[in-house]
Amino acid sequence: MADPVIVRRVQTRAEFRVFLKFPWTLYKDDSCWVPPLVSEHRFKLDRKRSPTWKHMIGEYFIAWRGDRAVGTICAFINFRHNEFHEERAGFFGQFEVYNDQQAATALLETASHYLEGRGCTVLRGPANFSINDEYGVLVKGFDDPPVLVMPYNPSYYQKLIEKTPGFTAGMNLYSYNITLRKSEESGKIDQTFRVVRRNNTRRGITARILDRKHIDRDLQIVKQIYNSIWDNNWGFVPLSDKELDWMIRDMKRYMDPRLVIFAEVHGEPAGFLMAFPDLNQPLHAAYPRPGKPELLSRAQMFWHWKMRSKINRIRLPLMGVKEEFRGMGVEAAMFLQLYEFGASASEDTGWEIAEAGWVLETNAPMQRLVEAYNAETCKQYRFYERALQPALNAVYPARPPERRSPYRLPVSATQRVQSARRQFVSRQARLRSGLKRRPVIKMPVIKMPKMRVRPKIHLKFLRQQVILQRKKLASRVSSPTREDRFKR
Numbered sequence: 001m002a003d004p005v006i007v008r009r010v011q012t013r014a015e016f017r018v019f020l021k022f023p024w025t026l027y028k029d030d031s032c033w034v035p036p037l038v039s040e041h042r043f044k045l046d047r048k049r050s051p052t053w054k055h056m057i058g059e060y061f062i063a064w065r066g067d068r069a070v071g072t073i074c075a076f077i078n079f080r081h082n083e084f085h086e087e088r089a090g091f092f093g094q095f096e097v098y099n100d101q102q103a104a105t106a107l108l109e110t111a112s113h114y115l116e117g118r119g120c121t122v123l124r125g126p127a128n129f130s131i132n133d134e135y136g137v138l139v140k141g142f143d144d145p146p147v148l149v150m151p152y153n154p155s156y157y158q159k160l161i162e163k164t165p166g167f168t169a170g171m172n173l174y175s176y177n178i179t180l181r182k183s184e185e186s187g188k189i190d191q192t193f194r195v196v197r198r199n200n201t202r203r204g205i206t207a208r209i210l211d212r213k214h215i216d217r218d219l220q221i222v223k224q225i226y227n228s229i230w231d232n233n234w235g236f237v238p239l240s241d242k243e244l245d246w247m248i249r250d251m252k253r254y255m256d257p258r259l260v261i262f263a264e265v266h267g268e269p270a271g272f273l274m275a276f277p278d279l280n281q282p283l284h285a286a287y288p289r290p291g292k293p294e295l296l297s298r299a300q301m302f303w304h305w306k307m308r309s310k311i312n313r314i315r316l317p318l319m320g321v322k323e324e325f326r327g328m329g330v331e332a333a334m335f336l337q338l339y340e341f342g343a344s345a346s347e348d349t350g351w352e353i354a355e356a357g358w359v360l361e362t363n364a365p366m367q368r369l370v371e372a373y374n375a376e377t378c379k380q381y382r383f384y385e386r387a388l389q390p391a392l393n394a395v396y397p398a399r400p401p402e403r404r405s406p407y408r409l410p411v412s413a414t415q416r417v418q419s420a421r422r423q424f425v426s427r428q429a430r431l432r433s434g435l436k437r438r439p440v441i442k443m444p445v446i447k448m449p450k451m452r453v454r455p456k457i458h459l460k461f462l463r464q465q466v467i468l469q470r471k472k473l474a475s476r477v478s479s480p481t482r483e484d485r486f487k488r
Helices: 015-024 038-045 051-055 077-086 101-115 156-160 185-203 213-230 239-250 280-286 292-309 330-344 364-371 415-431 459-478 482-485
Strands: 005-009 055-065 068-078 091-096 122-125 139-140 170-181 204-207 260-265 268-277 313-321 353-360 376-387
Touching: 005 101, 005 156, 015 038, 015 055, 015 068, 015 091, 015 156, 015 268, 051 239, 055 077, 055 101, 068 077, 077 091, 091 101, 091 156, 101 122, 101 156, 101 213, 139 156, 156 376, 170 364, 185 204, 204 268, 204 330, 213 239, 213 260, 213 268, 260 330, 280 292, 292 364, 313 330, 330 353, 330 364, 353 364, 353 376
Parallel strands: 091 122, 313 353
Antiparallel strands: 005 055, 055 068, 068 091, 122 376, 139 376, 170 353, 170 376, 204 260, 260 268, 268 313
């Protein structure tokens, strides 16, 4: 007889390590799963350091059968989302479980009870943790590894959630595969190009790539118009200035300037498009995991990215246009610029496919745009929700107070190498200036009694040593000098 399922909140460091490492246990035989870097996964879950948790509260839970973990979940409240949409919604994420309906139901019920006790009226998910991260459950396309920042899960997740009472489909999201090939090879694409070029000339629309010499200046345009582009989009939550700085700083590490497109209408910024090489492919080849040195994982990832690239596709996650310029063909102008470059550079870069997603099922204009380039639906994701009944004495919690420095980068192997390099450069500068080492300030040393085991320094012992030193100093000052003794 199997042990009963018991769901417990994560309270100790040992339990947090179990929560952290559980995905590697669950997906160890799944060839399509792409593991994250362990340091980034730990930083994402760190409620004290991660910037996402600045405006959230929540708890982690683990489902146990005896001494064996069989599932994990996180229940949280995103105050920024609730303030913007004027609701009291709760979310669940980090939902990982074996094909065990009892364990899955217990985890989802625990998340529901946790949020009902805090006054939430609806439960949505899965979300890890914002709309800019992994969102939804994969329900179609299990034979292909996920692209950068897209969710992946076993096929039975859909059944486990839908068989839990109260859960219904909230929104369907789609990803499209676009084969990058020259316009001469497809009459439909060639015709699309001609129509878009005529419209650009007639309306004064221009599209350009990111200027390498002025990267910071161009990225400031992204920061200025980011929140205004998606203000009416489903599930959107505006980002603060610090969050935008964090996002742009993170993008700089991975972006290819040739895949960042800006659109202007008569010289005024109208929108932008961002695509990224699919770094999940070199990450999948490196396969980081707990116990493996992360410096080695990063080196292998860099090798499969820059030296012998295994990347054959790009991902198009961000494209938006200001409201006053929508319906003019600005989106088509940026898409044309990206497609032309991708198709012409495919022989040099190895890029064959562009995956655009996700696209909401209600976003008909975007669906028509990608279908004009012979796009095919490759994956489908689903977002679930469940109505909650808060307890009569439930009190909606207050927003957590501001932390002093929530936007601190995690100390990773790369940062340690950079710190060692700065120390080396500083030492070389001192040697050139004639200083062999840093000036050392000599402090008085208190002699400690010799013991086999180093004792703890107690205040009483230090007080006695200070009194003894003062007495010695006083005796030296009060004792007669040699000249005084000679005069006597």
